[in-house]
Amino acid sequence: MTAGTIAPYRSPEKPAKDRFSQLMHAEWTKFRTVRGWLIAMFLAVVLIDMVGLLVVRPNVQCGGACLPNVPTGPGGEAVNDSFYFVRQPLAGNGSITVRVTSLTGQTSQTGGNFGPGQQQGGLTPGLVPWAKAGIIIAASTRQGSPYAAMMVTGSHGVRMQYDFTQDIAGLPGAVSAASPRWLRLVRSGDTITGYDSADGTRWATVGSASLAGLPGTVQWGMLATSPLTFKSNFATYAESGGSVSPTLATGVLDHVSLRGGQPGGQWTGVEVGAGGAGYSGHAVGFRQAHGQFTITGSGDIGPVIGGGSNTEYDTSTVALHLLGVLLGLVVMVVIAAMFITLEYRRGLIRTTLAASPRRGRLLAAKALVIGLVTFVFGTAAVAVAVIVGIWVSRDGGQYVLPLSPLTGLRVIAGTGAMLALASVLALSIGAVVRRSVAAVAAVVVAILMPYILGVTGVLPASASEWILRVSPAAGFAIEQSAPQYHQVIGQYAPPDYFPLPPFAGLAVLCGYVAVALGLASWLLHRRDA
Amino acid sequence: MSQALTIARHRLPHSAAPAWESFGDALRAEWTKMRTMPGTAWILAGICALTVAVSAGTDAATKCTIGGACAADTTRLTLTGIEVGQALVAVLAVLAITGEYSTGMIRTTFAAMPRRSVVLAAKASVLTCLVLPAAVVAVAGSLAAGWLILPGNGFTAVRGFALVSLAHGPTVRAAVGSVLYLALIGLLSLAIATMVRDSAVATGSVLGLLYVAPIASLLLAGQPVWQRRVQRYAPVNSGLTIEDTTGLRHLPIGPWGGLGVLAIWAAASLLTAALALRLRDA
Numbered sequence: 001m002t003a004g005t006i007a008p009y010r011s012p013e014k015p016a017k018d019r020f021s022q023l024m025h026a027e028w029t030k031f032r033t034v035r036g037w038l039i040a041m042f043l044a045v046v047l048i049d050m051v052g053l054l055v056v057r058p059n060v061q062c063g064g065a066c067l068p069n070v071p072t073g074p075g076g077e078a079v080n081d082s083f084y085f086v087r088q089p090l091a092g093n094g095s096i097t098v099r100v101t102s103l104t105g106q107t108s109q110t111g112g113n114f115g116p117g118q119q120q121g122g123l124t125p126g127l128v129p130w131a132k133a134g135i136i137i138a139a140s141t142r143q144g145s146p147y148a149a150m151m152v153t154g155s156h157g158v159r160m161q162y163d164f165t166q167d168i169a170g171l172p173g174a175v176s177a178a179s180p181r182w183l184r185l186v187r188s189g190d191t192i193t194g195y196d197s198a199d200g201t202r203w204a205t206v207g208s209a210s211l212a213g214l215p216g217t218v219q220w221g222m223l224a225t226s227p228l229t230f231k232s233n234f235a236t237y238a239e240s241g242g243s244v245s246p247t248l249a250t251g252v253l254d255h256v257s258l259r260g261g262q263p264g265g266q267w268t269g270v271e272v273g274a275g276g277a278g279y280s281g282h283a284v285g286f287r288q289a290h291g292q293f294t295i296t297g298s299g300d301i302g303p304v305i306g307g308g309s310n311t312e313y314d315t316s317t318v319a320l321h322l323l324g325v326l327l328g329l330v331v332m333v334v335i336a337a338m339f340i341t342l343e344y345r346r347g348l349i350r351t352t353l354a355a356s357p358r359r360g361r362l363l364a365a366k367a368l369v370i371g372l373v374t375f376v377f378g379t380a381a382v383a384v385a386v387i388v389g390i391w392v393s394r395d396g397g398q399y400v401l402p403l404s405p406l407t408g409l410r411v412i413a414g415t416g417a418m419l420a421l422a423s424v425l426a427l428s429i430g431a432v433v434r435r436s437v438a439a440v441a442a443v444v445v446a447i448l449m450p451y452i453l454g455v456t457g458v459l460p461a462s463a464s465e466w467i468l469r470v471s472p473a474a475g476f477a478i479e480q481s482a483p484q485y486h487q488v489i490g491q492y493a494p495p496d497y498f499p500l501p502p503f504a505g506l507a508v509l510c511g512y513v514a515v516a517l518g519l520a521s522w523l524l525h526r527r528d529a
Numbered sequence: 530m531s532q533a534l535t536i537a538r539h540r541l542p543h544s545a546a547p548a549w550e551s552f553g554d555a556l557r558a559e560w561t562k563m564r565t566m567p568g569t570a571w572i573l574a575g576i577c578a579l580t581v582a583v584s585a586g587t588d589a590a591t592k593c594t595i596g597g598a599c600a601a602d603t604t605r606l607t608l609t610g611i612e613v614g615q616a617l618v619a620v621l622a623v624l625a626i627t628g629e630y631s632t633g634m635i636r637t638t639f640a641a642m643p644r645r646s647v648v649l650a651a652k653a654s655v656l657t658c659l660v661l662p663a664a665v666v667a668v669a670g671s672l673a674a675g676w677l678i679l680p681g682n683g684f685t686a687v688r689g690f691a692l693v694s695l696a697h698g699p700t701v702r703a704a705v706g707s708v709l710y711l712a713l714i715g716l717l718s719l720a721i722a723t724m725v726r727d728s729a730v731a732t733g734s735v736l737g738l739l740y741v742a743p744i745a746s747l748l749l750a751g752q753p754v755w756q757r758r759v760q761r762y763a764p765v766n767s768g769l770t771i772e773d774t775t776g777l778r779h780l781p782i783g784p785w786g787g788l789g790v791l792a793i794w795a796a797a798s799l800l801t802a803a804l805a806l807r808l809r810d811a
Contacts, residue, residue, distance in 0.1 A: 326741050334733035341729065345631055436729030437627070438568075441620045444736040445613065452740045453612060463590035 044328040051324030052385030071144035073164040082273030082299025087221030094260020102252040131226040133251025148192040160194035168207035224297035306496035321389030336423035337439035379416030414478035428516035477505025555651035581670035584610035593683030607675025622718035627728035664711040699774035706771030720798035764794040
C-alpha cells in the first residue's frame with residue numbers, strides 16, 4: 001500500500017475572497033431579517049415626526065390666523081427694525097458728522113409687552129446695555145431695508161452696525177458731556193465707511209460696509225432706539241421663562257454737519273416700525289433747538305433670536321420640531337445595543353467570528369451597517385419633521401425663524417448623523433460590556449440626560465452649559481439653526497441654542513464614539529468571545 | 530393499582546401551604562438571587578456615589594453673586610443628583626426581572642414557585658429593601674454636600690436662603706420624599722420591565738419615561754389645561770415635586786400629592802405586571 005502518496009482532499013471550489021463588502025452584506029442581512037428591529041426603526045421615524053409636528057402651539061387667541069409679520073433683513077434673517085429716525089433724503093454721495101453728548105434711558109418696571117398706544121406706568125431711569133443713539137444711512141424707511149449706522153451704546157462704547165447682523169467695536173467707554181463722541185458716516189456708492197473720534201479732529205476708521213443694491217437716493221440722519229430688556233425668572237435656571245419689558249433711550253446730538261445732499265434740507269421725524277418691540281406714540285419723538293437734537297426712541301435694529309425674548313412675538317427656531325428626536329434616539333440606541341449584545345446572549349458571536357476571524361473588520365462592518373441604517377431612517381424622519389413642521393407652524397400661527405437652505409440641510413443631515421453616532425456609540429459600548437442594560441443605560445444617560453436637564457431647567461444654567469460642552473450631549477448642537485449674537489441680549493438656551501458651535505458639538509460626540517470604538521475593538525481582540 | 534393511587538395522593542408539602550408561608554420562601558429565594566447577581570453591589574454603590582457626586586458638582590457650579598437673582602430653592606438644588614441616581618435604580622430594577630428572562634431562569638423560578646404574583650411581590654420587596662438604604666445614603670450625602678458647599682457660594686441665611694439642614698422642616702420632607710421617590714421609581718421600573726421582558730427594550734422604555742416624559746409639558750405649552758393635567762398626573766413630573774421647598778403655591782400639585790401620584794402609577798403598573806405574568810407564558 002502506498003499510503004504516503006495519497007494527496008489530502010482539497011475542495012475544487014476556489015476559496016472565497018474575504019471582502020469587506022461581503023461582511024457588510026452579512027451584517028445587513030442579520031439586521032434586515034429581525035422583523036422587530038425594522039419595525040422599531042419605523043417606530044422611531046413615527047415618533048420623531050409625530051412629536052415634531054404635534055409640538056406646534058396653535059395660537060388660540062386668533063385661531064391660527066395671525067402669523068406675525070416679522071420683517072426680514074437683506075440676508076433673509078428675521079429682524080427687529082424699530083427706531084426713531086430724524087432724517088432727510090440724500091441723493092448720491094455724502095458724509096454726515098455729529099457729536100453725541102448724552103445717552104440716557106428709562107425702563108418699564110411692570111414687565112410684559114405693550115402694544116401701540118398703550119400708556120405705561122412705572123418708568124424708572126435706567127439705560128440698557130444695547131440702547132443706541134447715533135447716525136444712520138438707510139436704503140429707505142421700510143423695515144428690513146439695508147443700512148449702516150454709527151452709534152453710541154449704553155455700555156458697549158461706540159459701535160458700527162450694518163445690515164442687522166454685523167457689529168464692529170469703536171471707541172470704548174460711556175458718553176457724557178465731558179467726554180463726548182464724534183461719529184461720521186461717509187457714503188461713496190454702495191460703500192459706507194464709519195469713523196469715530198473723541199475730539200472731532202483726530203478720526204479713526206471703525207469699519208466699512210458694502211451694502212449691495214443701495215439706491216441712488218437714500219435716507220440719512222440720526223436715530224435713537226432701545227431694545228426690550230429680558231429678565232429671567234431665575235437667573236440660574238435656563239428656560240425658567242422670564243419677562244420682557246420695553247425701554248426708552250434718549251440721545252442728545254449736536255454739531256450736525258452734512259456734506260453732499262440738498263443744502264438746507266428739513267429734518268423730519270419718523271417712527272420706523274412703530275410699536276414694534278417697544279414704545280410708540282407720545283413716548284418717542286425729537287426736539288430741535290439751537291442746533292441740538294434730543295431724540296427719544298424705543299425698539300431695536302438687529303436680528304430676532306429664537307425663544308421670543310427680544311421681540312414681542314412668540315418666535316422659535318426649527319429645533320422646536322426636533323423634540324421628537326429624543327424619543328427616536330432612545331429607540332435607535334436600544335436597537336443598536338441589541339445588534340451586538342444579542343449575538344453574545346444567543347452565542348451567535350462565535351459563529352460570526354468563526355466565519356470572519358478578523359475581529360476589527362467585523363466591528364467596523366457592524367458599526368457601518370447600524371450607522372448607515374440609523375442615518376438613513378433618522379435623516380428621512382428629521383427632513384419630514386423640519387420641512388412639514390415649518391409649514392404646520394406657519395399654518396398654526398407660530399413664527400419659526402427663517403433658515404437658509406444650507407442651514408436647513410445641515411440641521412437635517414446633521415441630526416441624522418447625530419442619531420447614527422449615538423447608535424454606533426451604543427454598539428461600541430454594547431461590545432465592551434456585552435450587556436444590553438448597561439449599554440442602553442450608559443448611552444441614554446450620557447446623551448439624553450444632560451440635554452433634558454438643560455431643557456427642562458433642572459440644572460442651573462452654568463452647570464447645564466458646562467455639561468452640554470463636555471458630555472456626548474454636545475452633539476445636539478447640530479440642531480441649532482439660528483446664530484447667537486453678542487450684540488443681542490436674550491435667552492440663549494436649549495433647545496434653540498447650545499454653548500458649542502454646531503460642528504464642534506458634533507465633533508465632541510465623534511470623539512466619544514472614536515474612543516468607544518477603539519476600546520471595543522481592543523477588547524474584542526483581547527477577550528474570548 | 531393500589532400503589533399508583535398512593536402515589537397520586539402523595540402531594541408536595543408546599544403546594545398546600547398558604548400564600549404567606551410561600552411568600553417567606555419566595556423572599557429568601559429572591560434575596561439570594563439579587564445578592565448573588567454580579568452587578569448588584571456595584572449598582573448600589575453607584576447610586577450613592579453618582580447621586581452625591583452630581584449633587585456636589587451642581588452645588589459647586591452654582592454661585593449666587595450679590596445683586597444677582599438666584600435660584601431660591603437650595604434644597605432642590607442640592608438634590609439634583611437624584612436625577613442621575615434614578616437611572617441606576619431603574620437599571621437595578623430592570624436587571625432584577627429581565628435577567629431571568631434572558632437566561633431562561635424564569636422557567637425554573639415559576640416551576641419552583643407557581644404563584645407568579647407572589648414571586649413578583651417578593652422581587653418588589655427585595656428590590657425596595659436594597660434601594661432604600663442606598664437612597665438614604667445618597668440623599669444624606671447630597672444634603673451634606675449642600676450644607677457644606679452652598680453657604681460658601683452665597684446661599685446664606687443672612688440673604689434669606691433656607692440653609693440645607695435637618696432643622697429646616699421642608700428640607701426634611703424633601704429628603705424623606707426623595708428616598709421614597711427612588712424606591713417608587715424602582716417599583717415602577719420593575720413593573721414595566723416585567724411587562725416588556727427584554728432587557729434592552731425595558732431599559733429604553735424606563736429611561737425614556739424618566740427623561741423624555743418631562744418634555745411632554747413643553748409640548749403642550751399651547752394647551753394650558755392639558756399642560757397642567759400632564760404636570761399633575763404624569764408619573765415622573767409629579768413625583769419630583771417632593772423636592773420643592775419654595776414657591777409651593779405655584780406648583781401644579783402639592784409635594785406629597787405629587788409623590789402620591791407616582792405611588793399610584795407604581796401600584797397600578799405592578800398590578801398590571803402581575804396580571805401579565807399570570808396571563809402569559811413565561
